Amino acid sequence: MRKAAVATAGVLVVSVILSGCRKEVVEEAIQPLVAEVLEEEETEAEETETEESLLKIDTELSIQAGARIAVVSKGTSGEFWDRVHAGMEEAVKKVNEAYGFEGDNKIAMTFEGPDDEQKVEEHINTIDAVIAENPDVLCLSIGDMESCQAQLEAAQENGIPVVIFDSNVTDTKLVKAFRATDNLQVGRMAAYRLGRAMGKMGKIAVFSAPEKAESVKNRVEGFLEFIANYSDIDVVEVIYQDQVEDMEAAMQETLEKYPNLDGVFCTNAEVAEMYLNMDKNEGNEENGRAAMVGVDGTSRQLEAIEAGEEIGLVSQDPYTMGYQTILTALLTTLPEEDEVEIEKEVLLNPVWLDRGNLDDPEYSNYIYN
Numbered sequence: 001m002r003k004a005a006v007a008t009a010g011v012l013v014v015s016v017i018l019s020g021c022r023k024e025v026v027e028e029a030i031q032p033l034v035a036e037v038l039e040e041e042e043t044e045a046e047e048t049e050t051e052e053s054l055l056k057i058d059t060e061l062s063i064q065a066g067a068r069i070a071v072v073s074k075g076t077s078g079e080f081w082d083r084v085h086a087g088m089e090e091a092v093k094k095v096n097e098a099y100g101f102e103g104d105n106k107i108a109m110t111f112e113g114p115d116d117e118q119k120v121e122e123h124i125n126t127i128d129a130v131i132a133e134n135p136d137v138l139c140l141s142i143g144d145m146e147s148c149q150a151q152l153e154a155a156q157e158n159g160i161p162v163v164i165f166d167s168n169v170t171d172t173k174l175v176k177a178f179r180a181t182d183n184l185q186v187g188r189m190a191a192y193r194l195g196r197a198m199g200k201m202g203k204i205a206v207f208s209a210p211e212k213a214e215s216v217k218n219r220v221e222g223f224l225e226f227i228a229n230y231s232d233i234d235v236v237e238v239i240y241q242d243q244v245e246d247m248e249a250a251m252q253e254t255l256e257k258y259p260n261l262d263g264v265f266c267t268n269a270e271v272a273e274m275y276l277n278m279d280k281n282e283g284n285e286e287n288g289r290a291a292m293v294g295v296d297g298t299s300r301q302l303e304a305i306e307a308g309e310e311i312g313l314v315s316q317d318p319y320t321m322g323y324q325t326i327l328t329a330l331l332t333t334l335p336e337e338d339e340v341e342i343e344k345e346v347l348l349n350p351v352w353l354d355r356g357n358l359d360d361p362e363y364s365n366y367i368y369n
Helices: 007-040 043-052 079-099 119-134 151-155 183-197 216-227 247-257 268-275 299-307 316-332 361-368
Strands: 068-072 108-112 137-139 160-166 177-181 202-208 233-240 261-265 291-293 312-316 345-348 351-354
Touching: 068 119, 068 316, 079 183, 079 316, 119 137, 119 151, 137 183, 137 316, 151 160, 151 202, 160 202, 160 299, 160 316, 177 183, 177 316, 183 261, 183 312, 202 216, 202 247, 202 268, 202 291, 216 233, 233 247, 247 268, 261 268, 291 299, 299 312, 316 345, 351 361
Parallel strands: 068 108, 068 137, 137 160, 160 177, 177 345, 202 233, 202 261, 261 291, 291 312
Antiparallel strands: 312 351
């Protein structure tokens, strides 16, 4: 079993002196929850094999030759989306090879979206334009889970099946399938690792990507749900990127308000890298001492782990997510006589990355560079 990084000696010593007995009681009370998180981590290899079975191409199925798949992502810029896109392109390539599709019979894919996940209006406008082109399948990642009802209804009216990836909508009746990471588990794993690093006591701030994204909502929910079981840990702030004018200024204000902050959880790569790149001391050497856990195995965060700025991160497998999304999209083109049931929701397991496993080939899909 991989071991969590250890927090500063001072925090651990105080923890033992002040709350040794209480910590034992807390640990006993939350042991079933901890066991669940650890079981998820221990079965990652087994789950990876299961996920690989979902990537197999069955040439006995009569997928539509020349099908046009339109992908509109909530974001297109950054290492995470590069990996999603790469997985999708590879799936299209492999299907064309497996079926021997050539010329006009080749499966085709377009990949569009805003360069910034917070540009929701631009995202919606792109979806409208793509639906007007009448693709055979529409694949969407949603930046605002309440924003796309009219577009989903338009797709249904035009006979365009919708497969959603990464981040879902609230009302899923018009969605054929959903392929994503188990983001509740992302939050729980982050809480478990950060709580351990802090010696199960102290103050935590959560710095989050926009709350209106379903994936982010679930990460924060999973984190708060799990961390609440540590009675000696207080979450003093939860700040969402879409609820402040300047996220970096809001994070700096939190550090100044709580100079003795013990832990920080950043819910996506953009916020994590923003936090890492801040000047956190600002004349007070106590600032910036907090143990930090992030999400997504980007280059900057891997550097931070190696440098000791970040204890570790919870990472997704965007390549497999993209690959599965395309295979699932093609299943929606099958004729009724094939009678294939499409699984409505498939959630991929996240993994924990720290200094102990960054060089392990088993985790290569979770390291984005």
